Every structure is written in C-alpha cells, then in structure tokens.
Amino acid sequence: MAAYIAKRLLAAIPVLFGLSIIVFLIMAMIPGDPATAILGSYATPENVARINADLGLDKPLPQQYLIWLGNLLQGDLGRSYALNRPVLDEVLERFSATLILAGTALVLCSILGLLAGVVSAVRQYGLADKVITVLVLIGISIPSFWLGLLLILAFAVKIRLFPASGMYAIYGGGDLPDLLHHLFLPALTLAVVATGVIARLTRTAMLEVLRQDYIRTARAKGLTERRVIYRHAFKAALVSVIPVIGIQAGFVLGGAVYIETVFQWPGIGSMLVNAISTRDLLLVQGGVLVVAAAYVLFNLAADVVQTLLDPRMR
Numbered sequence: 001m002a003a004y005i006a007k008r009l010l011a012a013i014p015v016l017f018g019l020s021i022i023v024f025l026i027m028a029m030i031p032g033d034p035a036t037a038i039l040g041s042y043a044t045p046e047n048v049a050r051i052n053a054d055l056g057l058d059k060p061l062p063q064q065y066l067i068w069l070g071n072l073l074q075g076d077l078g079r080s081y082a083l084n085r086p087v088l089d090e091v092l093e094r095f096s097a098t099l100i101l102a103g104t105a106l107v108l109c110s111i112l113g114l115l116a117g118v119v120s121a122v123r124q125y126g127l128a129d130k131v132i133t134v135l136v137l138i139g140i141s142i143p144s145f146w147l148g149l150l151l152i153l154a155f156a157v158k159i160r161l162f163p164a165s166g167m168y169a170i171y172g173g174g175d176l177p178d179l180l181h182h183l184f185l186p187a188l189t190l191a192v193v194a195t196g197v198i199a200r201l202t203r204t205a206m207l208e209v210l211r212q213d214y215i216r217t218a219r220a221k222g223l224t225e226r227r228v229i230y231r232h233a234f235k236a237a238l239v240s241v242i243p244v245i246g247i248q249a250g251f252v253l254g255g256a257v258y259i260e261t262v263f264q265w266p267g268i269g270s271m272l273v274n275a276i277s278t279r280d281l282l283l284v285q286g287g288v289l290v291v292a293a294a295y296v297l298f299n300l301a302a303d304v305v306q307t308l309l310d311p312r313m314r
Helices: 002-029 034-042 045-055 061-073 087-122 127-141 144-158 176-210 213-220 225-263 268-277 281-309
Strands: none
Touching: 002 061, 002 281, 061 281, 087 127, 087 176, 087 225, 087 268, 087 281, 127 176, 144 176, 144 225, 176 225, 213 225, 225 268, 225 281, 268 281
16 A cells, blocks of 8 residues: 555656646746736836846746746745745645635535435435436536625525625634634535536446345345445445545635635635736745645545555555
C-alpha cells in the first residue's frame, strides 16, 4: 500500500508541473497591465516601467516562469501587491474557509447520493425510483449559481430562516451554531449537482450487483433482504462509486468559486475573483495551484479507499 501511495504521489508531480505552466501562461495572456491596475490614476509611463521592473514583468516570459517556479519550490508563492501580504498566508487563510464549505458539501452529497441511489435501485421502476430520477435530473440541470439565488430568495428574503451571506454574524455569534447557520444554504447549493451524479452512478452500480449470482445465492441461504442489500450488494457497488466521489470533490472545489461569490463566503473562490479583477497574478497563481493540489490529494485518497475495499486491486 505504501508503494502504491508513493507511486501515485510521484505521478501527481508532472500533473502539477503542467498545471503550473498552464496557469502561468493563461494569466500572462489576460489583457491588462498589473502595474496600471496598481497605480490607477498615477499610471504614468515612468511609474509603470518602474513597477514592472520591481515585479520582474520586464523580463522575458520564460525567465519570469523560471523565477516564479524556483520560488515556488522553496515554498514562496510571492507577495500579493493588492493586499500587501504573502500569497501563501492569504491562500491558506482563505482555503480553510473553502475546505469547511466544500467538505460539508462533499459529505452531504455523498450521503444523500448514496442513499438515493440505493433506494432507487432497490425500488426499480417503482414510485420512489421515478421520484428520485426526476429530482436527480432537475438537480443536475439547474445551474448552481441560479439555485443559490433561488434559495436566498426563498429562505433568506421571504422566510428569513437562514442568512443570505457571510460565514459568521456581523454582531455576536462566531461559534459553531452560528457557522452551521450560515453554512447550510451554500453547502446545500454546492452539493445538489454532485448529489445527482453520485445517485445516478450508485443506482447503476447497485443494479449491476443485484443481478450477480452471489446475490441470488445469499437470498437462497435465507438472509434478510436488508442484510443482502447493505452487507453484500452495497459494499460491492461502493467500490465503483468511490472514484466518482473523488472526482466530485474536485467539482465541489471548483464550484466553490461562484458559490462563494453568490453567498459572499470568505473562501478562496471569492479571493480568486477579486484577484483576477485586480490583476493580482501571484495571488491567482498561488490560489489555483493550492486548489489543484487539493484536488489531486482528494483523488489519491479516493483511490486508496477503493484499493482497501477491493482486494482485486491489491
């Protein structure tokens, strides 16, 4: 197992290296000049040239990348010129809030998706299966940001049951109940699409397993239907669903960018939106790389869990 994990970690290195090149080149091709964004009305040609020299933007693009990569390998992501603080400190501070939101959404969509998929497979062509199928199709089809706006309108404006934005109350609060109160709507919004995907694949995997000979043998032995489904069929189907949950973890992290903007959640998504608007290149590059590294680790964890559950992979 240790050799397998080490192999997967080594395989992730070229992925992250290629991603760093893509992110760097995309940010370099974005129209606009960071020096002009920093100086504003003081953006004279002399001042722009001086800022570009200070930031190293007057050097050729390959040299800029090599300098940035060398600093990255030393754990230095640079300094945000818009916030005037180290990029790593800002990214890690914001990423903790994103992990709370994305982690809650991932747990929520995993539980609901697995439960819905199992019920839909067991009650195939029944009323429960039809209702779950319709709800899944609606959930997958609705854009997350639009669903977030609808939930804000319904539960924050009309009913006033949940707050519309923020992570904590402005006055007072700051404890766990306050966090959960603010977390419910954005986490639910972020989990809807992933729940639909997991539910559909769980249903497909369960139906395939329920047709296997050993399931019929288990029933013939006199085992209860609950034991057959949850002890034998669900465990076998879960092996196929675990990698999908790992992929949905990446979707949830990516979707946090616009969900955090809708709900004003102080995470890395809203940070990236602000950094792009101010042309804070180092902050954008650092944020994207941290999210990408987290995505790789999520998939690695999913593969390890799948290997533990399936002896054939070992």
